[in-house]
Amino acid sequence: MEGQYSDQVMEHFRNPRNVGEIPDADGIGNVGNPVCGDIMRLYIKVDPATETIIDAKFKTFGCGAAIATSSMVTELVKGKTIEEALKVSNHAVAEALGGLPKIKMHCSVLAEQALTGAINDYLKKHGKPVVDKKFKDAH
Amino acid sequence: MRLVYLDNNATTRMREEVLEAMMPYCKDVYGNASSIHRFGRQARVAVDKARQEVASLLGASSPEEIIFTSGGTEADNFAIKGAVHAMRKKGNHIITSSIEHSAVLNSMKALEKDGYKITYLPVDGYGLINPNDVKKAITDSTVLISIMYANNEVGTIEPIEKMGEIAKERGVYFHTDAVQAVGKVTFQAKDLPVDILSMSAHKIYGPKGVGAIYIKKSTKVDTIMHGGHQEMGRRAGTENVPGIVGLGRAAEFAKKEAQEEPKRLCELRDYLYKNIAQAIPDTRLNGEPEKRLPNTLNIGFKYLEGESIMLNMDMEGIAVSTGSACTSGTLEPSHVLTAMGIDAGDAQGSIRFSLGRDNTKKDIDYVLKVLPPIIQRLRDMSPLYEKGK
Incomplete structure (x- = not known):
């Protein structure tokens, strides 16, 4: 039904994975603003030898979908290389959650933006060229 | 799991007595109230009785001032569109507030498209409209002032009498959307400087899909529903007899309990607030502290x-609603809280608890047990919280 959350969204909302901060994070992505009702901060820990994301955590201010997509995106990228993680799209996040109500799709875009932001933060710190992803306006 | 319904401003559970009163009219007494034969006459008697009950609850001078509608939304549409249509030769200016229910606001927007000029009055930090703003906004072409009796989101009760007096002095019709006020605030429509008032049955433990409009004698309001001669020729359509009977019975109880029940609810509500404010830091009360x-x-x-608070409470069996309208199809913070000047971020985290006759102190104690850990858990998840630590 339109406007209703899937069981997977509710499950991740109820028991969000990877909540918290990584004090010595290698990359941090910050997106959103309180006016729109969502703020995500995503932390990643990267193994420099293999460029693999070995840990990911988040803090989110937002609705059920914002929390569920934050939880899901951190789950999806853990163990992936930077290159692989950059291919995780907002649709992949939404799909892994069994879909999102149309009006909440922007939360999955925010999750992808937060991830890209964290990766770019890591790349910048290591003197590497950042990726320039085009996002549809999340709001 | 204990279920606690604290969303009575959205709708209420119908009283058993109301359902019982309606049943015969869903089954045996099925006549059309406009028919002359005995089947019709039986229905007519019931509709007339209900009209008297509603007139008595609202304090109308006579039952003829009450017209049944399909609910609060139709009553608001009827009041606004009917009044300005009747007054169209006088002018095209309407005054309303920025915190009205969407039934009023969207009626105004529709009229704006038809060439009407609308003034949306601001409110203060409590959600109160300043009667002086009404005075200043009136022009020679003003035909209607429509201000809600009490706000549905924050509960602020507006200075209806003062604004109505101003309207009366200037010979402008005054309509009030009293959907939330009826049954919670006592008034006598005949003593109020109010020409038109709308109400709904399902907010006072009656059935959904039925409401009423009070139109003070000699107030000109054109019909917006054209058809047969029902409702004294003012609102066409075969009467919803079971619904009307239900509204009448609900009105009877609302009148009977008009003194005691609001007092009981007020005490419970203040108990809830006092304890939330004590147990949870960084909260704010939205709305006028007293006139509410x-x-x-x-x-x-x-x-x-x-929304995240609301969903977590829902998982614990508690039904509340958000001030953020997040679930109702828009992502913007509530227009009411925004009009009150509340910062967008703060407006997002607002929750409305609206109590009703089923609620007991045990319900409130359950909320007080469940809510603080929910808030803490969500705050621990929030990137904004650190600043406040």
């Missing part, structure tokens, strides 16, 4: 977004 519907409590929880 006795059952309504709107609280802002800093660093949080309302």
Whole structure:
């Protein structure tokens, strides 16, 4: 039904994975603003030898979908290389959650933006060229 | 799991007595109230009785001032569109407020497209409209002032009498959307400087799909529903006899309990607020602290977004609603809280608790047990919270 959350969204909302901060994070992505009702901060820990994301955590201010997509995106990228993680799209996040109500799709875009932001933060710190992803306006 | 319904401003559970009163009219007494034969006459008697009950609850001078509608939304549409249509030769200016229910606001927007000029009055930090703003906004072409009796989101009760007096002095019709006020605030329509008033049955433990409009004698309001001669020729359509009977019975109880029940709800509500404010830091009360519907409590929880609070409470069996309208198809913070000047971030984390006759102190104690850990858990998840630590 339109406007209703899937069981997977509710499950991740109820028991969000990877909540918290990584004090010595290698990359941090910050997106959103309180006016729109969502703020995500995503932390990643990267193994420099293999460029693999070995840990990911988040803090989110937002609705059920914002929390569920934050939880899901951190789950999806853990163990992936930077290159692989950059291919995780907002649709992949939404799909892994069994879909999102149309009006909440922007939360999955925010999750992808937060991830890209964290990766770019890591790349910048290591003197590497950042990726320039085009996002549809999340709001 | 204990279920606690604290969303009585959205709708209420119908009283058993109301359902019982309606049943015969769903089954045996099925006549059309406009028919002359005995089947019709039986229905007519019931509709007339209900009209008297509603007239008595609202304090109308006579039952003829009451017209049944399909609910509060139709009553608002009828009041606004009917009044300005009747007055169209006088002018095209309407005054309303920025915190009205969407039934009023969207009626205004529709009229704006038809060439009407609308003034949306601001409110203060409590959600109060300043009667002087009404005075200043009136022009020679003003034909209607429509201000809600009490706000549905924060419960603030507006200075209806003062604004109505101003309207009366200037010979402008005054309509009030009293959907939330009826049954919670006592008034006598005949003593109020109010020409038109709308109400709904399902907010006072009656059935959904039925409401009423009070039109003071000699007030000109054109019909907007054209058809047969029902409702004294003012609102066409075969009467919803079971619904009307239900509304009448609900009105009877609302009148009987008009003194005691609001007092009881007010005490419960204040108990809820006092304990939330004590147990949870960084909260704010939205709405006028005193001049407020006795059952309504709107609280802002800093660093949080309302839907996540609401869903967590729902998992614990508690039904509340968000001030953020997040679930109702828009992502913007509530237009009411925004008009009150509340910062967008703070407005997002607002929750409305609206109590009703089923609620007991045990319900409130359950909320007080469940809510603080929910807020803490969500705050621990919020990137905004650290600043406040």
